[in-house]
Amino acid sequence: MNYKTILDATFLSRPNRFIAKVMLEGKEETVHVKNTGRCKELLLPGADVRLEVSDNPARKTKYDLVAVRKEGLGWVNIDSQAPNKVVKEWLETQGFDAIHPEFSYGKSRIDFAMEKAGQLYLLEVKGCTLEVNGIGYFPDAPTERGVKHLQELTQAQQTGVRCEVAFVIQMEGITEVRPNVDTHPAFGEALAQAKAAGVKVFFLLCRVGRDSLDIVDQREG
Numbered sequence: 001m002n003y004k005t006i007l008d009a010t011f012l013s014r015p016n017r018f019i020a021k022v023m024l025e026g027k028e029e030t031v032h033v034k035n036t037g038r039c040k041e042l043l044l045p046g047a048d049v050r051l052e053v054s055d056n057p058a059r060k061t062k063y064d065l066v067a068v069r070k071e072g073l074g075w076v077n078i079d080s081q082a083p084n085k086v087v088k089e090w091l092e093t094q095g096f097d098a099i100h101p102e103f104s105y106g107k108s109r110i111d112f113a114m115e116k117a118g119q120l121y122l123l124e125v126k127g128c129t130l131e132v133n134g135i136g137y138f139p140d141a142p143t144e145r146g147v148k149h150l151q152e153l154t155q156a157q158q159t160g161v162r163c164e165v166a167f168v169i170q171m172e173g174i175t176e177v178r179p180n181v182d183t184h185p186a187f188g189e190a191l192a193q194a195k196a197a198g199v200k201v202f203f204l205l206c207r208v209g210r211d212s213l214d215i216v217d218q219r220e221g
Helices: 082-091 144-157 185-197
Strands: 006-016 019-024 027-033 050-055 063-068 074-077 100-104 107-117 121-130 128-133 136-137 161-171 177-179 198-207 212-219
Touching: 006 027, 006 063, 006 107, 019 050, 019 063, 074 198, 082 100, 082 107, 082 161, 082 198, 082 212, 107 144, 121 136, 121 144, 128 212, 136 161, 144 161, 144 185, 161 185, 185 198
Parallel strands: 027 063, 121 161, 136 177, 161 198
Antiparallel strands: 006 019, 006 050, 019 027, 050 063, 063 074, 100 107, 107 121, 128 136, 198 212
């Protein structure tokens, strides 16, 4: 997955979850943050950030904040749309007969449905940007939607659909993602129930380029 035009800037503040103030080429700019999560451990005053130039001239903000450099770790892609984009590219190399993004199933919209030899697969994608002591954690804020999707996959698995959850690790050097039970205990419970029902959990390790995000490895969860 590639971005068109990337600029370097310095993070100043985040007035709300949708926008941030940055210093770009000596001028303060208001930019759109492509992640509504907390990202409190990442978006710190003085942090190096990367901006994508918007190609929509009608927008109020000219730039999207898509990555931030974390001290001691490196660059973290915080673009919440990136995980589904890189997973779609990755799925296209996995030999499926058909791939259906945003698939309606039960009372939910699952990120992907795939078909192979008459078997239906459902895949939910979670992007991980939170790192603590070398371990990735999800979520960084409570997600009732995430719990609902795990429950939907658990039920689908019990009917013969092959269900999977992929954690896309949007930073380098991290190979494992654990449920952030301190922030949202219900998500940890739902994930444990899903795994017990046979839902496959795996981690997708990424390379964070200046203007790209690429899946480079897969680990079992």
